[in-house]
Every structure is written in C-alpha cells, then in structure tokens.
Amino acid sequence: MYPHLITDNTITIIRDGAISTITSQAPSFSAVLDAIKSGNWDEAVDLMTPRHAVESYVGGSLTIDGGNLYKDGHLIDHAMVSHILTMRGKGFDVAPLMAFLDKVLANPSMRSRNQIWRFVSTNNITITPQGNLLFYKKVKSDYYDIHTGHSYCYTVGSTHSMPRSEVNDDPEVTCSFGLHVCSYEYLRNFRGDRTLICEVDPAHIVSVPIDYENTKVRVCQLTVHSEVENPTPMATEVRSF
C-alpha cells in the first residue's frame, strides 16, 4: 500500500514521492478504485498516469513533452490523444491508432489533417489494423453512384480515385467535387438501395464539410470493403477485418 487519499471526487496516491492524482471525471476513475480495492497499487498508479498508455510507443518519432504528444515533431491533437487513451482504457491494442496516426501525418494538407482531428473528436470511427478508416456509402441497386448513375461502379473490392486537386478542400463548401463517404449517423439522411463499407486511407481525406455535424467526408480515393444488408451502427472499438 502506498500513502493515498480518496475523496468524493479525487484519488491521490504517493508512490516514491511522486504524486498521482485524478478526478472522478477521469475515464479510469472506477478502474483505479477497483485496482486499489484489490490491492494492485502499482496498477492503480499506472491507470492514473495516462502517459503510460502511450509511453510504450514513445521512442523514435513519437515523443511526449509536457502534456503534449508529438509525432515527428507534429503536435498530435488532444482529441486524438483522448481517443488513444480511451482505446487503451478499454483494453484494446492501440497499434492501429498509431498506424492511423502515421497515415494522417502522411496527408499532405494541414487543413485536411486538422479536419480529420475534428472528425475523430465528433464521430464514432472505425479504424482497421492498417490504420485506415471505414466509412459508409449508399449506392444504387446496380452499384453505380447515385448522383450520375453511371460514373462510378462501386463493386466490392474496387478502388476508385480522382485527382486530389479536383476534390474541393474547402469545408465551408458543403457539396462539391469529390468522392463522398460518411459516418453511420449521416447515412440515415440518404436514399440509395445498397449500403457499402468503404476503406479510406486517412492520407486520402481531403475535407470534412461542416454540414451534417462533420459526419461527411470528401476523399480522393476509396476502396469498397464490403456490403452490408442491414446497416447497424459500428461500435467505437477497433475491429479486425
């Protein structure tokens, strides 16, 4: 047992003179309490120190400075850090998130990267082990796109692309050129006979238009991953496909 103090809304543990303290609002609060009850004080301290969750990945390109996480010198948005910590807190491997991080940073546009953080913070996202994102898309019964009906045939396994320079990167312009995919929430707003899951490399995301609460994404390349008959919300957890 380490010296400690538990109040209604805080837990403080002193281990070797180092203070760890969290509030009851922290995601790991109940887990810390459980660890303390079962006598696992070191585990409790680890749970109270969020940086431990990412420290095993630190080294090389990933660094921690103060309360901030950097990848190749780029500040990682707090929304992404929270996401990593949540995944970690639920016991998931965060390697896919690290792969995702690599791919986001490979995105050539700073505006696009910032919009991806915004998307991550407001939506349930599904990330593949390769760090790609899975989105939804509605198509016609013959798998052709809804807009023109004959431009793109989204058969499962097919990859579609258009030059990045032709995709509108202005998030203020809510409908414009680009291949469109969306989150499950946005899917409800759409007509269409078939629902597809599309895999998108974060580096190929061009913009996240501001309408529909940031749930729609314009990309310059996508691969049709699979078709779902009766779409149900994707869980926030990382899944393997």
Place this chain on the structure above:
Amino acid sequence: MLIEINNTHQSAGLTKVCDFAIETNGVMIKALTSRLYSNPIASIVRELASNALDACRTHPMVVSIPTPLDPAFRIRDFGQGLAPTQMAEVFTRFGASTKRDTNSQIGGFGLGAKSPFALVNSYTIISYHGGHKTTYVASITGNGMPALHEVHRIPSGETGLEIVVPADPSPQWVEALSQIQFFEPRPLIKGCTFDYPDPLHETPAYLVMPSGGAKVLVGPVAYPLAKDRLTNNTIPPIVLKLGIGSIEVTASREEIVYSASTVATLKAHLHQAVTDYRTVVNTLLSGCTNVYDMWRILEGAVLYPEWNYHKDGHTYTVHQRSVSIPTHGYRHVVRSPRRKTWRINSSGSSTLNYYKEDVIYLEDDSRKLQERIANHYPTLPNVISGTDIYLVKDRTHFDRLGIPVYPISSLPYSGTLRNSPKPRTFRIVNSKDKLVPDPGPFTGYLKVSEDLEWRGQVLTGERYNLMSARVGKFCVITPSFRGSLDGMQDIAPIYDDKVHEFWTTAAPRLKEWFSFAGEIVYYQRPLYAACANAGLLPPTPADLSKEPHHHRNWQDISLFCPNLPPLPLSIDYAKEFKNVLQTYPLIRTLFSCTSWTSQDIPAITDIVRTLIKE
C-alpha cells in the same frame, strides 16, 4: 492589497450582549470555497496565478493547463517557497493573509490559496524551500473541514511553489487564461497555444485592445467593466490601468464592487482615456486625404459605434467597419448586403456607406448599357446595389471623395460573388434580355453570363465552376450549372450534352475575347480543358458513353486524345490571385475567380492594404 478596517463606532447608553463570531464548520468552509465562485476554473487560474506573481515578479511562472496526457492544472512559481509554518498559515487558515498591509501585492482576503477546493476535494502543493522539496496534500475531510497533510520530503536546491490541481481537459481552462493575460512577466503557458494579444495603443493610464470588452486592471488582474453601471454608451475595448487597492473588488475577486466612489473613479478614468484616444485617432485622421487613408488609420483603431469626424466642412460618420460619406445633391439607395440593412434617405442629404474591402464601385462606361438603363430604368438611383458591386451612373462625386470607381469595361469577367451571403449576378449587366448587343471588345464576360442566363441556370447558392481558365494575369471563371448536388453523391466532373455544348461554343469564344491578355489555359473539367488547351474538339457524350465508365475519368483522357499536353493541375491559387491583384485591384470581383480559401484572406488583405497604400 491594502485592506483597512477602521470603522467609526461611538456609542453611549448601550449594553453589549455579546460579539458576533464566525462558526468554523464544514458548511462555512463550503461557503468560502465551492459556493464562493461563480466560475471556479477561472477563479482558480486567477487566484493561484496572483499568488505566484506575488511570490516572484522576476521569473515568469509556468502555467500548465490540463491535457489528456496530463490531466492536472499546474502552476509553478520560482519565489522562495513556503516553510512548514507558513504552509499551515497560508493553506489552512481562511482569512489569513500576509498581504493586506501593502498595495504592492495582489492578495489580501486570505481565500485564494484555497480556491482549488471550489473544484475538487483535494489538491497537491509542492514547496521548494530551505533546501527541501516538501509535498503536501490539502483535502476536505469527512466532516467538511479541510486538512493539510505532509506526504513526502527530500533534499532539493530549488525554490518556489508548485500547485497541482487534478482536473480534466476543458476549453474553459484555455478561456480562463485571459484572466492573466496582462501579467508581467508573462506566464509561460503549457498544454495549449495561447497568444497574448498586443494592445493597439498604450499609455501609462490605459491600453486599447483590438477586441474584447472594456476592462479595468487592478494591478495585473483584469476585471470586466459593467457597461450599464457606468454609461449609456458602448464602451470601446479600453483597459484602464488602476493600482491595487484603488477600487474595491468582491471577496471572490470575480468582479468590481460598484460603490459610489468606485463608479466615480472609473467614470473619471474612462472619460479621460476615451478623450485622449479620440484625440490620438482624430489627429491621425486629420492628415488623411481620402477614405483609403482613413481606413489605414481606422482599421487599427477601436471606435465608438458612431464617431463623427469633421473634415472639409463635411461630417463623416465613422463606424467600426465603414465610413458614411455625405453625398449631397444626389439621391441614393444604398444597401449593405452583408448587414442586410437599407439606408434610404429622400431628404437630399443621404449618406453612402462605404465599406472596407466590401464594395467595388463600377462606372458604367458602356454607352449601350447606359441607354438600356435610361430606357428600362428611368427612375434608377445613382448607385444601385444588388450585390457587392455598386453601379455608379455619375462618378463625379466619387472622384471628389477619392473613392475609386472602375469602368465596367476594365472587368476581365463577371460572375457570381463568392463570399457574399446571397450571391447574385450583376443584374444590370447580366440581363436576361438576350438581345443586348455586345457592348465592347473587352466585355466578353457579358457573353459568358448571358449564355448561362439563357440556360436559366445561374447559380445562386453554392457555386461549381463549369469552366475556369487563366489568361496571363487574368483568371476567368464562369458560373456553372446548378446540379442536384445535395447529399452524399459523387460529384465527379460531368460530361453531358449541356456541358459539351457549352465547352465547344464558349471555350473558343473565351479564347477570342481574352486574346488581348495572352494565351488562355483551361484547368477545370480536365477532359474538356485538355482538349480546349490543345485546340481539339472534345469527344461527345455519345462517344463517351460507348466506353467503360472509368474511361470517362480524367486519367483516361489519353485514350481519346493521346497527344494532349499535360494539364496545369497544380496551380497555386493564392499565388495566382496575388499576381492578379497586383495588376488589377478589382478586389471583390476577383474573389470569385478561383477557389482559394478563407485561409488565404489574411494574405490577400495584406496585399490589398499594400495596394491601397500605393
């Protein structure tokens, strides 16, 4: 903060029953901590930072706001730290303060060090003092009474105090930093990016900030000024500098106590500051010869909503974003599309609101259009506004005021205006009457819009460029067809009959119209652009439909036109625009010429300012 208790109290013939006292219990403690502050986070930042500043004014404190990786608010000063006896006095006694005998320090109520209890039931204090680093935990115990625990002590050569308050990341912490923005030395902020705003104007008595409400600095701590307590007018963002103790603040130090003496003090200082600042601005304005010069002054100035400025016998009403210029002798109907307000004045002494960078005034130098206006709009006022473009029938008055008016024939094109809330075509020019003859050699833009009008497809909402091209320094754009583009649909360039017809007819005409400016290079609708650039006819939609669908993608242009030169797809729009601006100061219209973004506007604004200065 000097706090004197020296009340007059003289009595005779009274028998004192007992003295009042304050019960020390959990409820009272709660009243002095969690119930004291209406904004606990801002109070914690302000109080702890004030204490840190009192402790050390030579070395900047370090303030770390909570992040996901480090969910705690930390503040570290580099003063002398506190000995154990001082710790007990400062952190466990409410109302105990060592600062109330002097106005050189901010504190005095003996409450601030306990402010973290407003948010959490325990926090940590690390004192570096006397060769030791001692860690304490302050907590609210089970009966509601606070207690201080020493938990660790090791030798250390550092000095100072660090307070660690467990807290979850929240934007409120970043907002609270505005409370300490005037601290000197400026605190080092960690965990977020925080830009200290620089004042526009500074004197020993006041600051003028670029934005925000009026404030009063009591020492370094900024308190908002309640407008309704002081004046009926809007108060500009002036920050009065007052010494610690010169006015009273509440025990929570969240606001000023508006006693009669404080109100009088504030009114006097505010009046002095505003008068002084107006003098400064008016002195600068008096040297101006035209409205552009005025803006160079005013864009950096903070003003009352209506600030009359007299010059050359005229009264210029200066607004925060516009200057009203008297236009005697004319009847004007001026509408501001951005503000959706009409200013109609039929008394003959109407004013024209001239907005910074919002408006282009055009002189209609097309004789035939003038005839049309005369025939069809006999009651047309001098200045017509349907959008950000104002058509001027008589430019004499504008010339006298130094307002630039551009001839219509100098426009390289026409189109919808990008940044207007409700973009419209230029109705006078962009007539639906197809029979209007071509008014001149450089007015090809009329034809472009006419064609689109003819199709009845002029965009009024989001715009999609059907055709974009550059001609030397010009950018040429056409409004596009409105598609049913709502929703999640793939909006690849469409090659249908209408588009094909447009390109095969309009592209050669554009090339002809803009031949004066150099070679035209198209860059949107890749297939057609590539063909037009090469002087070839594009494949028809019928041809395209025979091919597999993916051949219609731009990558497969070579299947149809194997000898096409590469497309200029990597155009630097912002750079392009700057080039255009440097040659043609048609500011607003050019905004519609290509697809740079709002992020480019600061750079564009800089260029515009440079142009104006020149």
